[in-house]
Amino acid sequence: MAEFVxxxxxxMVRLADFSYEKYQKALRQSAGAVVIILPQNMSTMPxxxxxQFMELEPELxxxxxxxxxxxxxxxxxxxxxxxxxxxSSSSQGSSSAAEVxxxxxxxxxxxxxxxxxxxxxxxxxxxxxxxxxLTGAGGEDLPTIVLVAHYDSFGVAPWLSYGADSNGxxxxxxxELARLFSRLYSYKRTHAGYNLLFFLSGGxxxxxxxxxxxxxxNLDHTDSSLLQDNVxxxxxxxxxxxxxxxxxxxxxxxxxxxxxxxxxxxxxxVAAHQHPDLKFSMVHKKINLADDTxxxxxxxxxxxRLPAFTLSHLESHRxxxxxxxxxxxxxxxxxxxxxxxxxxxxxxxxxxxxxTEKGVSGDLQIFTEQxxxxxxxxASLVDWLTAQPRAAQLLDKxxxxxxxxxxxxNRYLKDVRRHLVRADKRDPEFVFYxxxxxxxxxxxxxxxxxxxxxxxxxxxxxxxLYLAVQNFGLLYGxxxxxxxxxxxxx
Numbered sequence: 001m002a003e004f005v006x007x008x009x010x011x012m013v014r015l016a017d018f019s020y021e022k023y024q025k026a027l028r029q030s031a032g033a034v035v036i037i038l039p040q041n042m043s044t045m046p047x048x049x050x051x052q053f054m055e056l057e058p059e060l061x062x063x064x065x066x067x068x069x070x071x072x073x074x075x076x077x078x079x080x081x082x083x084x085x086x087x088s089s090s091s092q093g094s095s096s097a098a099e100v101x102x103x104x105x106x107x108x109x110x111x112x113x114x115x116x117x118x119x120x121x122x123x124x125x126x127x128x129x130x131x132x133x134l135t136g137a138g139g140e141d142l143p144t145i146v147l148v149a150h151y152d153s154f155g156v157a158p159w160l161s162y163g164a165d166s167n168g169x170x171x172x173x174x175x176e177l178a179r180l181f182s183r184l185y186s187y188k189r190t191h192a193g194y195n196l197l198f199f200l201s202g203g204x205x206x207x208x209x210x211x212x213x214x215x216x217x218n219l220d221h222t223d224s225s226l227l228q229d230n231v232x233x234x235x236x237x238x239x240x241x242x243x244x245x246x247x248x249x250x251x252x253x254x255x256x257x258x259x260x261x262x263x264x265x266x267x268x269x270v271a272a273h274q275h276p277d278l279k280f281s282m283v284h285k286k287i288n289l290a291d292d293t294x295x296x297x298x299x300x301x302x303x304x305r306l307p308a309f310t311l312s313h314l315e316s317h318r319x320x321x322x323x324x325x326x327x328x329x330x331x332x333x334x335x336x337x338x339x340x341x342x343x344x345x346x347x348x349x350x351x352x353x354x355x356t357e358k359g360v361s362g363d364l365q366i367f368t369e370q371x372x373x374x375x376x377x378x379a380s381l382v383d384w385l386t387a388q389p390r391a392a393q394l395l396d397k398x399x400x401x402x403x404x405x406x407x408x409x410n411r412y413l414k415d416v417r418r419h420l421v422r423a424d425k426r427d428p429e430f431v432f433y434x435x436x437x438x439x440x441x442x443x444x445x446x447x448x449x450x451x452x453x454x455x456x457x458x459x460x461x462x463x464x465l466y467l468a469v470q471n472f473g474l475l476y477g478x479x480x481x482x483x484x485x486x487x488x489x490x
Contacts, residue, residue: 231306
């Protein structure tokens with residue numbers, strides 16, 4: 001098979017045919033650009049292809065290149081261009097050189113042109129985080145439980161990063177927990193002696209920058225904060241929209257008798273008694289400060305010596321679906337999302353109301369009837385969260401997503417406020433760039449060899465015509481001399 005030269009050519013490849021080897025070849029030969037065509041409906045794509053691309057995304061992000069790489073959703077026009085280009089490429093393997101030359105000269109080509117300026121760093125970009133609280137009853141020095149979920153998404157193409165499971169599922173659960181416990185705290189009989197602090201963090205996919213700044217603001221730059229007093233534990237919610245597994249990730253196993261240990265035991269109890277189909281386990285991993293990025297969000301709290309965990313259906317922080325454009329709406333199973341929400345709500349309630357110490361059976365369900373988890377509410381939240389990309393580079397402080405999240409918190413919580421984080425201008429921990437979305441225009445053109453052959457044909461035609469005219473003139477003169485009448489002289 002012929003080895004095609006890709007220099008200065010735009011390489012188009014459909015997701016089903018994409019491989020890292022093809023991508024590397026395009027980079028080595030200095031292709032003009034690479035266009036990866038994604039299907040409009042990702043649910044039609046075989047799972048093995050989706051999983052393969054998920055695993056390749058970190059490699060794509062880690063590979064430095066001067067070749068621009070574009071992702072485009074397929075439509076009729078794009079597929080027509082792809083098909084014509086594929087037919088043209090396949091003809092290069094023809095056995096007849098004459099056929100190849102003829103096809104090369106007569107085939108249609110396309111010139112791909114993008115509009116937009118050169119990408120440049122965006123200065124003074126603000127990442128927004130949101131907090132709200134439910135104040136406990138019975139005094140000022142109450143223990144505080146902190147519930148956290150980062151709301152931004154991540155993938156190789158920011159405009160295609162919808163983050164359905166990671167971490168739209170965590171956000172949906174946090175908002176549903178805010179609704180449920182706000183109702184419990186609205187009645188005197190069920191107003192518990194715990195403060196509940198809810199935090200939607202921004203920049204989670206960028207080493208949890210929103211959480212880092214929030215901790216600095218609360219622990220270093222103020223004299224009064226719930227985080228400074230009596231924190232029972234911090235529970236981070238991350239990727240909880242699928243699977244029959246539930247893992248509690250810890251940096252240090254909780255000590256028996258501590259609130260953290262109580263939560264661990266209550267999660268085990270609820271899973272075993274109310275949802276036997278669910279496999280619950282604890283995963284212990286020490287914080288590795290030598291790594292460039294932290295593994296889980298709870299490690300931000302652990303560094304500041306606050307007891308914290310992350311709850312996820314993923315066993316490893318390296319799971320590719322946490323940072324993939326393939327993480328779309330079909331990746332969230334509403335039945336399992338609703339079950340996980342109920343497990344978390346029931347376990348938290350058993351800790352808050354100390355039900356195990358009071359001898360209450362693990363079979364008792366608190367959130368039933370009027371207080372039950374609303375699956376349609378969760379469905380609406382996930383549908384809304386996945387209706388638009390949520391990459392941190394796209395969400396400024398005036399974003400509709402940020403405003404809507406703030407609205408939901410205000411419905412259920414008190415003292416809702418924003419926290420902004422901007423990159424340090426001297427030593428920035430993150431840098432965002434503009435021009436993340438561009439329009440590509442395709443112009444139908446003939447290959448250069450067509451112009452050359454056309455010029456040769458025209459020149460040949462004119463040459464033949466010139467020779468014909470010259471020869472005709474000579475022939476005409478000859479015939480005139482032959483047929484001219486002789487004049488007799490007297």
